[in-house]
Amino acid sequence: MSWSLLIISLIGIAIVGGTDLCNTTCLIPNGTTSQSTVYTSEGTNFTSERAINGNMSECAHTLEQQSSWWTIDLLAVYNISSIKIYNTEHHNSDISDASIHIGNSRENNSIANNVCKCITNFIKNSCNDFQCNTSMLGRYITLSAPKHLVLCEVRICGTKQESPFELIKENKTWEDALSHCRDQNKDLASILDADSQAWAELEARAADTPFVWLALHYTCILEVWFWVDDHRLEFNRWAPENNTGDCDMSGAMQTREDHLWFSMSDYDKFNFICTK
Numbered sequence: 220m221s222w223s224l225l226i227i228s229l230i231g232i233a234i235v236g237g238t239d240l241c242n243t244t245c246l247i248p249n250g251t252t253s254q255s256t257v258y259t260s261e262g263t264n265f266t267s268e269r270a271i272n273g274n275m276s277e278c279a280h281t282l283e284q285q286s287s288w289w290t291i292d293l294l295a296v297y298n299i300s301s302i303k304i305y306n307t308e309h310h311n312s313d314i315s316d317a318s319i320h321i322g323n324s325r326e327n328n329s330i331a332n333n334v335c336k337c338i339t340n341f342i343k344n345s346c347n348d349f350q351c352n353t354s355m356l357g358r359y360i361t362l363s364a365p366k367h368l369v370l371c372e373v374r375i376c377g378t379k380q381e382s383p384f385e386l387i388k389e390n391k392t393w394e395d396a397l398s399h400c401r402d403q404n405k406d407l408a409s410i411l412d413a414d415s416q417a418w419a420e421l422e423a424r425a426a427d428t429p430f431v432w433l434a435l436h437y438t439c440i441l442e443v444w445f446w447v448d449d450h451r452l453e454f455n456r457w458a459p460e461n462n463t464g465d466c467d468m469s470g471a472m473q474t475r476e477d478h479l480w481f482s483m484s485d486y487d488k489f490n491f492i493c494t495k
């Protein structure tokens with residue numbers, strides 16, 4: 220490539236989407252997005268990923284309806300330090316009525332997660348930099364609004380958190396899996412809340428088997444499910460009508476889809492999740 224062509228190419232890169240007003244070096248690299256509805260105009264679908272495509276002039280846009288949302292799955296748990304949002308100058312691009320939610324729950328399209336910030340005085344054609352009042356951890360960042368949402372570019376900064384769990388990609392019966400973890404002075408993973416469910420889901424995604432063993436076990440003497448580290452079963456993600464307890468049954472998590480829990484025979488062989 221000649222020097223003139225190289226210079227033209229570099230200029231081309233620099234001006235794609237106009238001036239990058241939300242330039243940052245702390246950007247979280249990955250994420251998959253979705254939104255409540257997709258506005259369409261003149262053959263263009265204003266889809267959710269346009270809010271993170273690096274182009275300031277290409278926006279995500281929902282239809283105007285009651286309760287719109289846009290969400291990003293960061294595919295890891297982060298301590299979120301700031302959320303920068305840029306919107307172009309347009310009659311409907313003021314998002315002063317929107318809220319930012321951060322957390323590990325997918326419930327209600329992740330709107331059930333705690334509010335980091337209620338947006339007021341949003342400034343168009345500017346980089347709006349939002350920080351939570353307190354430190355917040357989460358895999359999902361969601362914006363919700365009473366009517367529509369327009370998001371031209373969203374930049375999220377945060378520090379990746381270390382998982383408390385470890386996926387073991389060996390196929391073992393439930394009891395052999397438990398022994399494997401305990402031989403290393405660890406234990407099978409207990410899931411006590413939405414946060415530990417999120418960590419286990421992230422580990423399970425890399426499994427070779429359709430389910431992974433958890434520390435969930437059924438005792439047919441007491442006729443109850445329990446966690447083998449002696450925690451009681453309170454939080455749960457059972458698949459509907461799939462928590463039938465019987466002798467020689469334990470709980471396993473789906474490695475795909477909604478990561479629900481199923482009652483499975485102890486003698487099935489799956490990958491498993493140990494504590495670290």
Ligand SMILES: [Ca+2]
Nearest residue numbers: 269274277371
């Ligand atoms: Ca964009």
